[in-house]
Amino acid sequence: KQEVTQIPAALSVPEGENLVLNCSFTDSAIYNLQWFRQDPGKGLTSLLLIQSSQREQTSGRLNASLDKSSGRSTLYIAASQPGDSATYLCAVSHNDYKLSFGAGTTVTVRA
Amino acid sequence: EAQVTQNPRYLITVTGKKLTVTCSQNMNHEYMSWYRQDPGLGLRQIYYSMNVEVTDKGDVPEGYKVSRKEKRNFPLILESPSPNQTSLYFCASSLVGTAYEQYFGPGTRLTVT
Numbered sequence: 001k002q003e004v005t006q007i008p009a010a011l012s013v014p015e016g017e018n019l020v021l022n023c024s025f026t027d028s029a030i031y032n033l034q035w036f037r038q039d040p041g042k043g044l045t046s047l048l049l050i051q052s053s054q055r056e057q058t059s060g061r062l063n064a065s066l067d068k069s070s071g072r073s074t075l076y077i078a079a080s081q082p083g084d085s086a087t088y089l090c091a092v093s094h095n096d097y098k099l100s101f102g103a104g105t106t107v108t109v110r111a
Numbered sequence: 112e113a114q115v116t117q118n119p120r121y122l123i124t125v126t127g128k129k130l131t132v133t134c135s136q137n138m139n140h141e142y143m144s145w146y147r148q149d150p151g152l153g154l155r156q157i158y159y160s161m162n163v164e165v166t167d168k169g170d171v172p173e174g175y176k177v178s179r180k181e182k183r184n185f186p187l188i189l190e191s192p193s194p195n196q197t198s199l200y201f202c203a204s205s206l207v208g209t210a211y212e213q214y215f216g217p218g219t220r221l222t223v224t
Binding site for chain 1: 142144151153154156159161167169201203207208209210211212213214215216217218220
């Protein structure tokens with residue numbers, strides 16, 4: 001059974017600092033990995049998807065890397081802003097039909 | 112606008128009273144799924160569907176039913192809700208393949224008293 005771990009559980013940084021969020025998974029035979037953002041009481045917004053054959057994906061200030069051999073992915077958010085405050089979830093899939101989620105990292109960016 | 116919609120967004124009901132949470136997507140996605148999110152347990156899959164008339168159990172299917180009669184709709188049915196089904200429910204959809212991200216609905220917060 002795939003176990004997905006996100007460390008730290010919570011993070012507080014001053015505005016402008018770069019954010020580094022970690023995700024680890026136990027079974028490296030993944031299909032793809034997706035990073036989501038969740039605002040309190042809201043749904044999940046997809047940020048980046050990395051296919052198993054890829055090493056990284058970038059979108060604006062966001063960059064996600066994938067190291068399948070070590071079972072790790074890292075989400076980097078450059079020059080953080082208060083609007084980046086949210087919970088960030090990592091999800092791993094082995095097939096077309098199921099995502100295994102981590103518990104999330106709750107980020108607070110202080111103005 | 113491409114989206115997954117859920118209704119209702121909030122629901123308070125009593126034990127044993129049948130209810131249905133609707134989910135609809137306008138992206139012609141083959142795959143649809145239901146998850147529940149609980150504090151300390153994270154997101155867990157309830158049921159999923161790979162196409163019309165094709166459904167299968169996820170990790171926590173007990174107490175739930177689904178149907179997929181049309182490609183765009185995937186309702187979640189609680190025949191006899193119990194308090195342990197109090198949760199935040201999400202519907203998701205995607206195209207099938209490694210390159211395709213899952214899109215999530217806004218969530219339905221269900222309270223069963």
